[in-house]
Amino acid sequence: MTTSTTASPDPTSPDPTGPASSSADAQGTAFEDLPPRRTIREAVAASALGNATEWYDYGAYAVVATYIATHFFPEGTEGLFWTYAFLAISFIARPFGGFIWGPLGDRMGRKHVLALTIILMSAATFLIGVLPTYEQVGILAPILLAVLRLVQGFSTGGEYGGAATFMAEYAPDKRRGLYGSFLEFGTLGGFALGTMVVLLLQLSIGEAAMADWGWRIPFFVAAPLGGIGLYLRSRLDETPVFQDLEDSDEAVESATGGLRALIVKYWKPILVMSGLVVPLNIANYTLLTYMPGYLETKIHLTSNESLMVILVGEIAMMAVIPFCGSLSDRIGRKKLWWFSMVGLFVMALPMYMLMGQGFGLAIVGFAVLGLLYIPQLSTISATFPAMFPAHVRFAGFAVTYNVITSIFGGTAAPLNEAVVESTGFLEFPAVYVMLGCVVGMVALLFLKETAGASLHGTGIPESEPEDYGIEAMRAEDEALDAAGR
Template identity: 65%
Template sequence: MQPDNSQPKTKPKIASSTTDPVDFDHAIGPDTSTPDGRREIRRATAASAMGNMTEWFDYGVYAVAVTYISFHFFPTEGGTLMALGTFALSFLVRPIGGLVWGPLGDKLGRKHVLALTIVMMSLSTFLIGVLPTFEQVGILAPVLLVLLRMVQGFSTGGEYGGAATFMAEYAPDKKRGFLGSFLEFGTLGGFALGTAVMLLLQVGLGDEAMMAWGWRVPFMLALPMGLIGWYLRNKLEDTPVFQELEERGEVQQHSSLASLIRGYWRPMLVMSGLVIALNVVNYTLLSYMPTYLEGQLELDPQASLMVILIGEVAMMAVIPFAGSLSDKVGRKPLWIGSLVGLFVLALPLFWLMGRSFPLAILGFAILGLLYIPQLATITATFPAMFPSHVRFAGFAVTYNVATAIFGGTAAIVNEGVIDASGFLLFPAVYMMAACLIGLLATRYMPETAGASLRGTAVPDAHDTGILADADA
């Protein structure tokens, strides 16, 4: 697609370039009109999604294993809150990971960072599965658990931002929403797989064996999953956008948090508002919900896992369609529709989930489907808010700081407020408040559907004429 030159515009350059402006008429990357080009795009999509699945498999397993974690590592009063606190602690390390991995990804390339982070993530998850318990080694057990969760958080600080950047820069401009949605398909796949494995083990082993040793099995499965992801990523070249930066001598060699904030505080601030809404909803629905259904609504553990699993499978079925729709109508309309829908319906749907098991399934599924338009477009939306030479760092730092403060703490905030007040609908109110912040951010959110991610200028959909063509 050639730029619309009927009304010439000059894109604002964010950093000086030593070369001529990027020639957007000259295509880069896989040729999607050929079988080999389409095959390379599929491999890049699979490699990104597999790594994301491994990352979120751990979070999914930990979320549904809180009862076992509490029993074996925090066998005191308030053990559930301590287990959820350990979950939140890993998120507090994520910004440090973003500060380290982000600039490295902009300097060394997306591929190398992703290969390393997936190995760190899967190995630390595996080691949780073989840790000694409090009964065996005393206080050393929770200390080791906390250390491994911190390693997971550090590696995740580069994994997610890197995978989203990698996928966004590989995808053709007009299909970035559709292809990028498969990264989040991997997210839900990881959650769903963790839930499904835990449910199968509970049914097959029984409560006694599950409490004794069965809870360890899902954590140990992360290692082979990580090795598969590492293999897939190492078989790929780095993204075409990064390779072009290297050829043009525009790779970011030196960067700091201060220079990043000074140059890109506006997109960082807007993205932070969107991430607050995204992750309060995400971690309330996908991480805290098993604890909420079992501890607060007193559902049977297997029944609560069934509620989560059915909802996650429904979300997975819809997510590629939402991603594809964003390529046609833009990202902003989907975000606004999702945020408004969740704000209006969160309270009645949480009330509905407390009525019965079938209504819990219905309420959770509707909440999940309302959330999908945000989740499906993360990869297409957030990386496109930064120019390519600082994209990894800008995404990783912004996303992980906001996630650490508002995402990883969602479970412990919800549980703590409910325990203190007895107000069972507080998670719905918390989600509604986050959605208001997200709606404010959408007011300043750039529409980047169809925009090229090449070069050191801020991507702008309106400079390409693609949205206008799509409307026509």
């Protein structure tokens, strides 16, 4: 294999992006750089739990949205719309978090940034549970809520890109899809945990107590989650990729070049990634954030029924995430993305119509859409970090992902709510998902397959068909076993 993007043994050599001497040499170097399996598993757990803490906040906030609407906004206003709008407020801060945390992560290291972001995230979520209500302090209540949502969004701007980069750089090249999928297992785990906590509270203390004070309890859970995640992350070293890069000239370039240099030099992967993040976020926040309130207020399911629909669907999605991640290691990421976006484009409208037919069919419709979305979700941390070289990977991922997410992710719930409420067109969320998939399919035409490629070095990783597949995966496993790992 000859490619300018395979790492040379010495990333600080005069020509770090030059061709490797041979495929075997490059593969051997990659095997030598692999950390022990136990360390890889600890890195996976630390990244996934931090991600679960982040998305627990979004999940808990989404499923108690109707309670927040009554406590933080005056009667007679569109409380649910404003509750979703305040969810979108956090996304305003995400790009700024990406601008700050991304370059810091490329300069200081992934580990230090991730420790700071998980502290900020869990603290902001916890404090929502102790906020005074509109009845108690008037307009100050929504102002304080907005401030905490901004803090949460700012920290998330570094958390997600950092966790995905951290996971990708620890994972073996031929198993990056499998290991990376556990980051998204944490995503759905956080959503599911938020749904489960609220459902159990409603069943145990009743909806009256839940509406009065019980809605605060889910936010308190963020504190122990964040503490465990911080402990796990503090025990790990920096990623092998960052350690190789740390004292190189490229590391200095990433710290001093600035965002303008990043955009000028790497505008192609930024544009392609932007196009892929559009359908990813529209589907994610339409299905997982907007859906609880939609099922309750538009389809008129009970609160417990709507939570059951979401919980069953999320558990089904979690069950298949590792299988999709592993499959992407065998056949590549692009095929799974094609399957997901074409499937969502075809099935979104009929599944939304099916969900309008009652509780049982709502479970089926939501689960089908969720399972079609999983091939995208499960391969994020294997696909996106590999689009940038090591010295700008954190910044490239964090800036691109968070800017597009702030536009299309944070606005998904309030936009869907505004259109459905004003027009009565209950299937609009399906049409919005379909439009996102069109954008994604265009971007996918320009995506270069990176499955199996090495993330070491300063060239953009790029694989050829022979670089990934069962034989390459077996060779990597044999090398690990031979090394006693």
